[in-house]
Amino acid sequence: MSHARVLGIGLAALAAAAVAYAQTEVTPIPDTAPVESAPLEPAAPEAPTTWGDPQNGQTLAGTCAACHGLDGNSLDPMYPRLAGQSEHYIAEQIARFKSGERSDGMALIMKPFADMLSGQDARDVGAWFATQKSGAGVADDSVVTSGPYEGMRFYEVGQQLYRSGAADRGIPACMACHGPDGSGNPGPAYPHVGGQFASYTQQRLETFRNGTGAETGEPLFRIMAHIADRLTDEEVGALASYMEGLHPAADDLVASAAPVPAAAPAPAQAADEVPTAQDTLQADGEGLPADGAQAPAADPAATDAAPVDDGADADTDVPAEDGDTAADADSGAAELG
Numbered sequence: 001m002s003h004a005r006v007l008g009i010g011l012a013a014l015a016a017a018a019v020a021y022a023q024t025e026v027t028p029i030p031d032t033a034p035v036e037s038a039p040l041e042p043a044a045p046e047a048p049t050t051w052g053d054p055q056n057g058q059t060l061a062g063t064c065a066a067c068h069g070l071d072g073n074s075l076d077p078m079y080p081r082l083a084g085q086s087e088h089y090i091a092e093q094i095a096r097f098k099s100g101e102r103s104d105g106m107a108l109i110m111k112p113f114a115d116m117l118s119g120q121d122a123r124d125v126g127a128w129f130a131t132q133k134s135g136a137g138v139a140d141d142s143v144v145t146s147g148p149y150e151g152m153r154f155y156e157v158g159q160q161l162y163r164s165g166a167a168d169r170g171i172p173a174c175m176a177c178h179g180p181d182g183s184g185n186p187g188p189a190y191p192h193v194g195g196q197f198a199s200y201t202q203q204r205l206e207t208f209r210n211g212t213g214a215e216t217g218e219p220l221f222r223i224m225a226h227i228a229d230r231l232t233d234e235e236v237g238a239l240a241s242y243m244e245g246l247h248p249a250a251d252d253l254v255a256s257a258a259p260v261p262a263a264a265p266a267p268a269q270a271a272d273e274v275p276t277a278q279d280t281l282q283a284d285g286e287g288l289p290a291d292g293a294q295a296p297a298a299d300p301a302a303t304d305a306a307p308v309d310d311g312a313d314a315d316t317d318v319p320a321e322d323g324d325t326a327a328d329a330d331s332g333a334a335e336l337g
């Protein structure tokens with residue numbers, strides 16, 4: 001059989017969607033296949049997933065609505081918000097629920113719904129939620145009455161760690177990976193954390209700290225485990241509260257940037273929000289960000305310094321009497337904690 005003929009068969013088979021047949025004819029031993037047969041890319045052995053289709057995702061999300069809300073803004077803090085979460089992160093977590101790796105917390109409630117989704121479904125539904133705008137809650141501004149943070153407002157304890165970390169204890173600034181407004185970074189799957197219910201964030205941080213399931217072997221999990229290990233209970237609570245109130249100051253800007261390009265996992269943040277070099281870096285990178293380019297090392301107030309210019313700053317809503325930044329006219333932050 002001439003090679004041209006094999007190719008011809010392969011293409012015809014492809015056209016007829018009989019991919020399996022093409023495979024057996026053309027690439028019987030993938031590793032040692034003759035070079036000439038290599039270009040027949042389409043007959044890949046496993047159906048790879050592609051960037052999620054939000055429209056199909058919307059249909060699938062009907063199943064999720066009872067708990068997570070159709071747009072991913074659940075009403076019950078027992079169920080995490082998915083709105084604004086990255087396509088990758090959602091698909092990855094669904095895969096972990098399915099495999100049983102993610103078994104802490106309330107994972108058992110979630111598992112049967114994950115089991116219903118194929119890998120592509122998970123990306124489609126992820127793409128749908130990624131295009132939805134996350135609501136936010138209100139951070140706790142009561143004054144801490146004792147301990148190392150005495151005199152500070154509770155959310156300020158979280159704010160300080162979120163923006164600056166604690167270098168002396170090896171705690172990096174959360175915003176280096178999760179972004180100044182908590183939008184995360186979809187490239188390397190640093191999840192969106194802004195506006196999430198405090199109780200859920202607290203549970204996640206405790207899982208990172210004490211997790212026992214197979215998930216603890218995941219490299220991305222270990223990044224967070226390493227960080228959460230160093231947080232006290234008080235800090236976990238304060239961070240969770242701060243992050244519940246965290247949302248982009250220019251919500252409109254973020255909302256208009258929401259539709260995700262079909263092929264590229266471009267950062268969901270407004271393009272001018274973060275230096276592009278950093279985006280590229282993080283979008284390709286695995287694991288830790290290469291340096292502190294995005295970290296607020298010297299100036300924790302940086303993101304508040306110029307509240308008027310553009311979408312670069314973030315707000316945490318706190319009850320009104322704190323004059324900080326709250327001027328809370330944004331539409332999406334109405335939900336209660």
Ligand code: HEC
Nearest residue numbers: 063064067079080090093094104105106107109110113125
């Ligand atoms: C019966 C309620 C219920 C339904 C329906 C449901 N979920 Fe969940 N989901 C949960 C609970 C509870 C959790 C939190 C699990 C935990 O504690 O780790 C969760 C967590 C998740 C997470 C992890 C979020 C994060 O930030 O870590 C994702 C992603 C998710 N669900 C996606 C979906 C999708 C997609 C659907 C629909 C196909 C769906 N869920 C349907 C209850 C539900």
Ligand code: HEC
Nearest residue numbers: 172173174177189190191201204220221223224239288289
């Ligand atoms: C070096 C990058 C990095 C830094 C710094 C970082 N995180 Fe994370 N964070 C991650 C990654 C990666 C994940 C996803 C973990 C996984 O896949 O299991 C994550 C997940 C989370 C989640 C779970 C979100 C969800 O919906 O399930 C929370 C909450 C969180 N981080 C909070 C924090 C806080 C608070 C800090 C600062 C004290 C922080 N992170 C610092 C990378 C980072």
